[in-house]
Amino acid sequence: MSRSEWESLCDGCAQCCLIKLEGDDGEGIFQTDVACRLLDLESCRCTRYQERSRLVPNCVTLHPGNVSQLPWMPKTCAYRLLSEGKELFDWHPLISGDPESVHAAGASVRDAVISETEVAADELEDHIIYKVEVEEV
Template identity: 55%
Template sequence: MDEWWNRVPLAQLDQRQWEALCDGCARCCLHKLEDADSGEVFYTRVHCGLLDAQSCRCRDYAHRQELVPDCVALTPDNISDLDWLPSTCAYRLRARGLPLPPWHPLVSGDPESVHRAGISIRGRSIADEYVHPEGYDEHVIAWVR
């Protein structure tokens, strides 16, 4: 089997390969808080309103940046600068030259493996429409690293 995901550098991936690298965990869709003094980032269980929390996929991926101005598009050029991405993120792993974990759908061949492994936010988040932005600190979580 050609494990292109562990072999081809991020900058050389075509669009199909780039999109396939996403494991569908939706951790990047969680709202984060940054400590103004230390710069430390804290994840909350509050997810973007565009996220379908069951599938862990964006409801309007093509227009997400127009609809959510602070949505960050991951690119080969910026991935190394996005320290807030979870340590399990395939883009972050590959940018550091690390292989994908066994639960990643490209490795397992099963898109549900990320959910079974407990990596995704499925069943553990709440839409931002139900939380006042000043109340995000009440939803800080420790299960994303």
């Protein structure tokens, strides 16, 4: 798969751009409703995509070799679905032909999150929305 084909798998949901917190003493991973400061909350796209790894050192660059090792990836994510041998959802832009279909399906973070620029670091725990369920393989 070429780099452009790989990149086209992103459905633009931006769920992977939400800040996750690791619990103390191996308690798990917790999802917040706080998005990376580089995320455009309307388009659900990174405003500095090419520079993201330099600007946000803990931003994970996805590749076929690491997707299966990221239990926090959403179950609707095309990268995760393909790594698990599953089909894409009908609302995925590659299937629907419409980049807005992910938002219309309610699968994106549009209108559901705030930017980390609006939250103090010591308040992130107040924004936990769920514990990531890790499936045993």
